[in-house]
Amino acid sequence: MALSHAILVCLTERPMSGYDLAKFFDTSIAFFWKATHPQIYRELKKLGEKGYVTAAEEIQSGKPNRFVYSITDAGLEALKAWSREPVALPLIKDDLLVRLQAIEHIDKKALREQIRVRLKAHREQLDQYHHIRDVRFAGGAAVPEDLGKLMGLELGMQYEKGWIAWCESVLKRLESA
Template identity: 85%
Template structure:
């Protein structure tokens, strides 16, 4: 997937400024597709040149003018075309998992700390996902246009729960080796 597609997906929600888009990105698609704010702005420029987005300058008093971007029909067509492409399995690159491959040669105290830190990070992420679910999907019946968002969120919840269970198991096993 290209960043351009992730941005177009975000703009299907509503018109947004680059700043709004970057903030929205950080709390939605950013959970599974990372991009910096400068990357987003560069991609918006390219999308505009391709005719996939339009922009309107909104005059603001007391602060810089705001440029709001909207997805065009061409952008929607590009999303449809992109959705037909095969989806590749994601590559996993994780230092922690590589360290486990040589567990007899690593500092086990450091490894325990790293697994504990990972556990805490996944607990925090799970809490964020639960919060989003409870606020955005409190009735459990999303409108048709939000069903995909809910399904992605449910996968995120299961993913974090899996990591939490795995980290807890690893810490228990490392603790037994200590004795």
């Protein structure tokens, strides 16, 4: 997947300024696709050049004008064409897992601490997912246009639970090692 597709997906929600899009990205797509704000702005420019988005200038008093981006019909068609492409399995690149390959040669005290930090982060992410579910999908139900968002959120929750269980298990095993 390219960043351009993630941005087009976000713009299917509603028209947004670059700033609004970057903030929306941070609280939605960014859970499984990372991008910096400058990358998002650069990609918006490219999408505009391709005719996949339009930008309407909004006049603001007391602050700089802003541009609000909307997905075009051509952008929707590009999104549909992209959805037909095969989906590749994601590659895992994780320093922690590489360290485990040489566990007999590394500092186990440092490893335990790194796993504790990872465990805390996964618990916090799971809490955030629970909050999103409770606020946006009360009772676990979604309107048809939000069903994909709910299913993605549920997968994120399962992912975090898996990491939590794994970290807890590894910490127990390392205590006796």
